[in-house]
Amino acid sequence: MTQLGWAFAVLGVGIGIGSTAQAVSPTELERLAVTGTHLRRVDYEGTPLQVITRTDIERLGIHSAEQLVSLLAVNGSGADNLSSNVGIQLGTSDRNNNGNSSANLRGLGAGSTLVLLNGRRIPAHGAKGNSVDLNWIPLGAVERVEILKDGASAIYGADAIGGVINFITREDYTGWEANAFANVTEAGGGGFHRGQLSGGVGVLERDGFNVMATLGVDRQQQLDGDQRDFVNGFQPARGLAPDTNGTPFATQVSAAGTAIPSPFLLPQTGNQAYNRANLLSFQQRCDSIAGMSQYQALLWRNPGAAFGCAYDYGGAAVLIQPVERTHVLTRGLFALTPVNRLVAEFVASRVEAIKQFEPYQITTSSAALANARYPVDGPYYQDLSAYVPGFNTNLPIAYRWRCADCGGRTIATTTDAWRGLFGVEGEVGETWTYRAGVSNARSSAESRLGPGYYYTAGLIEALGSGDLNLWLLPGESQDTLGLQRLAAASAEGARLFDGVSELVQLDGSASGEIMQLPSGPLALAFGFDLRRESYRFSDGSRTSEPIFQAPFDAEFPKVDRDISAVFAELSVPIVDDLEASLALRHDHYSDFGNTTNPRLALTWRPIDTLLLRSSYNTGFRAPSFFQLYSAQNNAPIPGNIADPVLCPNGNVPGADLSVCAIRPDARQGGNPDLQPEDTRQWTLGLVASPAPWVSFNVDVWSIRRYGLIVELTPQEVIANYTTFPENLVRGSDGRLDGPGGYIRSGFVNADGDRTRGADVGVEFNGEWGEGRWTAALDGSYIDSHRARIFATQPFTELVGRWNARTLHLRWKHLARLSYALDAWNATLSHQYASSYDDEVPPGTVPPGFEPEVDAYSNFGLSASYSGFKDMTITAGIRNLFDIDPPFTAHNLDFAAGAGWDPRVADPRGRAYTLSMSYRFR
Helix, strand or coil, X not given: CCHHHHHHHHXXXXXXXXXXXXXXXXXXXXXXXXXXXXXXXXXXXXXXXXXXXXXXXXXXXXXXXXXXXXXXXXXXXXXXXXXXXCCCCCCCCCCCCCCCCCCCECCCXXXXXXEEECCEECCCCCCCCCCCCHHHCXXXXXXXXXXXXXXXXXXXXXXXXXXXXXXXXXXXXXXXXXXXXXXXXXXXXXXXXXXXXXXXXXXXHHHCEEEEEEEEEEEECCEXXXXXXXXXXXXXXXXXXXXXXXXXXXXXXXXXXXXXXXXXXXXXXXXXXXXXXXXXXXXXXXXXXXXXXXXXXXXCCXXXXXXXXXXXXXXXXXXXXXXXXXXXXXXXXXXXXXXXXXXXXXXXXXXXXXXXXXXXXXXXXXXXXXXXXXXXXXXXXXXXXXXXXXXXXXXXXXXXXXXXXXXXXXXXXXXXXXXXXXXXXXXXXXCXXXXXXXXXXXXXXXXXXXXCCEEHHHHHHHHHCCCCCCCCCCCCCCCHHHHXXXXXXXXXXCEEEEEEEEEEEEEEEEXXXXXXXXXXXXXXXXXXXXXXXXXXXXXXXXXXXXXXCCCCCCCEEEEXXXXXXXXXXXXXXXXXXXXXXXXXXXXEECCCEEEEEEXXXXXXEEECCEEEEEEEEEEEECCCHHHHHCCCEEEECCCCXXXXXXXXXXXXXXXXXXXXXXXXXXXXXXXXXXXXEEEEEXXXXXXXXXXXXXXXXXXXXXXXEECCEEEECHHHHHHCCCCCHHXXXXXXXXXXXXXXXXXECEEEECCEEEEEEEEEEEEEEEEECCEEEEEEEEEEXXXXXXXXXXXCCCCEECECECCCCEEECCEEEEEEEEEEECCEEEEEEEEEECXXXXXXXXXXXXXXXXXXXXXXXXXXXXXXXXXXXXXXXXXXXXXXXXXXXXXXXXXXXXXXXXXXXXXXXXXXXXXXXXXXXXXXX
């Protein structure tokens, strides 16, 4: 069934969480600061705002902020959750992201989504440095979540390009409440448990104060690859097989000075040379050892490895990493006058996450690991003379070996985050309100190596000793001496990194009515925002001896910047039922300068049941500290190049080699001259309620992003020098390779991308029997997402195509059907993500290869009962029909998942949820 077919079918049985229309009553909106405007409003339908309530979260069995955001139709399918991020940087634009989960609205990147807590900013993750960690959010204390599906730089400043997610916690709470939540999978592994205690004293209107506090502890259990049948990286008939010869039963490789000094020929295969030799492959027994298989040389277009075995390292990976969170939230309201109050808030969390990779693949063909080759006098020396012509038993063995006895490589990350806030808010006169506050927030993260990592010198010594048997057969195990040598080299406990991100903010705003016009009140909001942001990152490699394959990142001394902003917003009733909203914000950054962003929105209600809305705004994303200030270094470029100005025709025969075959330095690293990415975006939509039992909204949107920050190689700069002429820095003699000359590569403001689509929300309601039912759907359709680095290039369409970073899926929705009867409520939900073109194998495509990844679709069911005194119980089933993630021929490298994709699907399978809430009197 097509995505539109599913959408209309589900309308009969489902509803999207937090429908945009009628999600919050006008009475509630009178006292809420609605996300996306500084003006206090009763009617917020002029902006595409989605609201998810605490009840929605409980009935859908959502257990974390990460999971909630991943279910949003408007959120991109990127490598932003704990299962899909690879734990190390994918290019130096990303910091080490262990333990970090991010939001990614519209698929524009985590740095282009603004995440707020109670309407104010929170710091970026201490290690990641450029996006908020969703694990920081105390979901159990959240009253509702507001998602603005429009640009909001004119309101909030930087990063609000893809949209804004505002987590709003409970306030003015009295009494005591205990909550327990469990989510247990049917197949085992990946369970989740949470306990929470909340309490509050004082009624603000009666006692002049209210103080509440919440303490929550939760635990996400680990899910291993071998706990799910669909995790199978060896399906060659479908185009999937591991591309590695690093196997638990070692594969010998060719290298000068070793037993196989060069690629070898076999009489029966003619002139084909081979550089891999595994005894089990020659015997056609690669699969006799768990996880191993015959290497698929045709699939990977690598005929020289035909006599190697492969190992399903994707199946050895952890699908869901264990996480433990502790959250504390305290909030106090103190009446200064009947209409003015003092606000004090403190939020803190500790998050401990453990990432585990597959065991080491150790390759000793290079000179750097020559001393780790298996020695001639070793007790386990493997003689392949019977299979490999010219095998020299007088020389050591070079090999590729998967060190299963080393164990999975483990990194434990602890993130401590907090924010303290003092503020005042209230009313002045009959129509004016104000809010001001000062806050300090900090996120610090530290990663330490766990089991599976070893000091390089000790590991080489253990391997070169010959005491480790690299060719264990089923039933065999390492002897004590070999294991002792490994244990002596363990780097467990060594510091990998630590980073700190800090935010100090002073802000204030006021809003009210200026005058009464014939068509309504002229309303104004204005305010200021002063911030200091800082970041530092410390690399553990500087404090320890070298650790083999540890993913260290560059040292980063503390840097900071000051931001000052002023803003204003005006609501102008032009004529009856036609209103214009104008907003303007000016930001000054101490590192790159000024940016001014306007917003113009129009709303028109031609009839009571129809509202038309539109907006145009500009936005920006500030360059990250890492992109601005990472260490610069000069190094000769690899290989000769032609000066594109002095040698415009290139190094052709007869060219002047003094300018056509040069090797200048390249300067890489941060670029303090970077400017912010900026956008031009618009929305056009409607909200309609043609009958009391139906309402719907449709918004068409477009975002154009310019000056996209990318990291260029020197070769890319040369090939596109007309785009970046200033990046060719000539020396005192006018040459790129002269004194002071170099090519400026690294981070630059390049071209950009264009994306457009539509958001759809539909809601029905009615009565059936003695109860009431509600059904609705919230979906997002991407018509196009095109990107390019250079203005001279054509745009590349990314919608519906496999990509290593973000999958731009054509259609996503979340829907539900609810029925309420007295104290009972039942909910059926449906999650859908459309199909996309699969990654194509690089070699011979097998007949069974399917070029398209199937759509992902699953249902959930829950029921709640509040008929007991002071108690509410909710039980549910997630993934009702136990649907496996759709198959993809992707093989783990550069994106997580072998045979499945965690950016789209949940690997847990059918799971049972139980939530209990008890209120003490």
